[in-house]
Amino acid sequence: VLLCCKGLERGSLLLPPELVQNRPAAMLTGPNFAHEIAAGLPAAAVLAMADATARAALMEALRTETFRLYGSPDIVGAALGGAAKNVIAIAAGVVIGAGLGENARAALITRGLAEIARLASALGGRPETISGLSGLGDLLLTCTGTSSRNFSLGLALGQGQSLDAILSHRTTVTEGVATAPALLARAQAAGTEMPITEAVTNLLSGAQNIPQTAAALMGRALKDE
């Protein structure tokens, strides 16, 4: 089963490959706007699958002159990056919307990836997968593409609009709104601290406002990177 979807299942909190039973699962993911690939522009993606032989065969079958594949045995890490990046994109939007600046956005994206990498480790994946195409690469697209639903939702939140008001004007799904609390719950079950995911969850639920959230993130004990 070649999975091309992203996210966590609500309720079970499972990632797509964790939902596949009794069949070998593979995952295709990365920074891929479909309209660019359809136009023949160059792109790269990850083909994640435990079995190295089947993985190499799938990579050869799916590659084209303009679509370059990288292999990875880490299907959990690849699935986690694609789900979690939407939460970081919301946070990045909040920072810009609230006028906190480019330094804060760059720091928040970097530290956001670090906490996702910690969860990847806790779930049996590899932290370095999160620095790859399925994590960082996909996040770059989400945070630079002006049409990102998650980034623009964060932007509106940062400008002071309420979540209800923002969602009432949308007919599309903004994945990160459901992903943030699910990801936080999964992290808590795994014993992993995710301060940025927690901040986004608290902002979305109304439990904290932006100054409280920013102060909580900046006031944490100093530590190594």
Next chain:
Amino acid sequence: VLLCCKGLERGSLLLPPELVQNRPAAMLTGPNFAHEIAAGLPAAAVLAMADATARAALMEALRTETFRLYGSPDIVGAALGGAAKNVIAIAAGVVIGAGLGENARAALITRGLAEIARLASALGGRPETISGLSGLGDLLLTCTGTSSRNFSLGLALGQGQSLDAILSHRTTVTEGVATAPALLARAQAAGTEMPITEAVTNLLSGAQNIPQTAAALMGRALKDE
């Protein structure tokens, strides 16, 4: 000696901390536009120093309510990220200038960081430092800041202008132009492959044009991430 500069010395190809002799060296680096810090906006940076006690003391001395420091023992990795990101910023500009799209830019930035991480390992640093504030974080600022000299130089190259024509209109230094060949030479001496740095070097020297460079990058043998 607390180092706040970035780059490789031409000729010797040494990083700033490698140039400090007979004194303990520390490095302060990260995604920090000075004007934002001066305005009191929140920011984070890395304080890299081998000695843990001195590092912790410096971190406490330099932190403020809006300036958050993370420690790292990896001074070589921190110095390398700050130098190499200018080369990736040029490459990202070329991709956008040549109309190759957002997918290609995201892939190139991600794979660019991967090759810098390989060199960090070869030089005795930690690859994960490159995914942190001094590498990825600083690169995000360079590639999103519209005023980046390196990104805008790549953009003009991608649009077909010659390097001489671009530089003749500039009164400021575009660091990546000198860093690319120096970084490539340092990588070759360390036995590390850096295909994106090599591509930028070849573009800047006129040894390859953009279609040749893109084809060379896309046509490489498939491999694991």
